[in-house]
Amino acid sequence: MKRILIARSAGFCFGVKRAISIADETAGRDRGDPREPIHSLGPIIHNPQAVERLEKKGIRVVGSVEEITCGKAIIRSHGVTRSDRAALEKKRISIIDATCPFVTKAQDHARMLSREGYAVVVVGDPNHPEVKSIISYIEEGVPVCTSLDEIAGAKGARKAGVVAQTTQSFDNLMAFVAESMRRFAEVRVFNTICNATTLRQEESTGLAGKADAMFVLGGYNSANTRRLAEICAAINPRTHHIETEEEVTRSMVAGASVVGVTAGASTPQWIIDGLVERLKALWKGEEIEVSFYR
Template sequence: MEIILAKRAGFCFGVKRATQMAFEAAEKGGETYSLGPIIHSPQVVNRLEEMGVTVLKSLDDLASGTIIIRSHGVTFEELEEAVRKQLEVVDATCPFVKKAQENVQSLSAAGYDVVVVGDADHPEVQGIVSFAKGKVYVVGSGDEAARLPKMKKVGIVAQTTQSFENLKLVVLECLLKGGEIRVFNTICDATSVRQQEAMTLAREVDCMIVIGGYNSANTKRLAEVCAEFQPRTHHIETAHEIDPAWFEGVNRVGVTAGASTPKWLIDEVIERVRDFDCTKTT
């Protein structure tokens, strides 16, 4: 049985940057907190907690200390509150997310009604939306965009992990809604490249393993993309979830991982799969 690991499996630039900043802050000691999980990897969050980084849901009861802003970003109001309380802020917001926030802020200031393409319940989207001071809508698909009201000026941005195809569908619908439209393609290149690579790999193997947090939007999307081409696709968080029955009659196993999945988790999965047969990794 052969294991083929996707070239771009694991940490993207923004997540690698955020985790490095978080661990550096933890190593300094003192009262250190993160506003929400730093990334969507429970295993990484647990390691930071072991180093003394406490995950907070809000800043309500925090009077002092260091606060780490997660890679997905936080709301405009939460940032203001951290400054007002004179907390030491380590802003680990992904630069691509930060750009989406800035685009929403500038569009709103210029009088555009803003449409954010993404998952309304995702913390990244909740943060992006908060930078609008006028009307703002969140839509997850072209069908949802079709139900938007008529608008004079429409500004569109996307959650960084959205597919380009979905963004196009929303833009097409918005063309029917407004006289003037501005679109910022805020999708992270790493996301689209990773998805394309996963699709190609899924076509070439007998089984796909997708590693990443169940709360990770980009990992869930990777699993969905792979399942379209390889029904024997399994989304897991850790090696302990692997079922030996998945590999019956399998000659080639594909492995990929979400942008919040650390290398050590990927290595553990590969070693676990190796236990079921004499395998090689390419």
């Protein structure tokens, strides 16, 4: 018998599901109205197939606010900087806000801390749009630290508040908290990590250890999918990172009885279903069981 085990957390997280349904709803309502073109400020998710589907529904991806002259702008799940939001408002563009509520919470904490006189420590990649959006909510003139060295060298401030990019690891957050406690007399910490990433990684590594061959589905441009593929490959050398079922070859599953399937937070369910159907077709005539892992 052949078994296909699918990680229960595979595919869209809460924030991405919400952003896609907001985009779908907007496209359904306003598509075809030339006075109301719909834009998304950057791709709504890092999945080329899903972005292509949204484009067919009339949602045009733009790289900056300057490219939008009228209509609507959808803000994706990891938010937008305060200055970009202000620029959209100034142009009287209707804003459709699909920022994940967990990201909004991190922005709110950063703003509140800076208003209450705390230096702000932001744990995360300073080049990531989510971190840029969090930092933009910190009041002007307030010290901001995004590295351990910056914390150690921070001048003036007596107290600091810590917030984290939602996809950071708990260990990294704790390293920043420890360094902050060495440098500042008072430290406030907001654990703004979202557990969607950790849960997915834990489930996928467990599954990779059980499977004869492992598939990780998701865009090659998706950082969380690439990371998932890396940690699965460390456990199971027969790990394949693919975008769609079209890439599956017979040799990838040769001799395998148990195949594991997981997917990044930006991979739509129809892509996961497509892989299952492809595996069933490859194993035609065999008894096949499809079930969830965990």
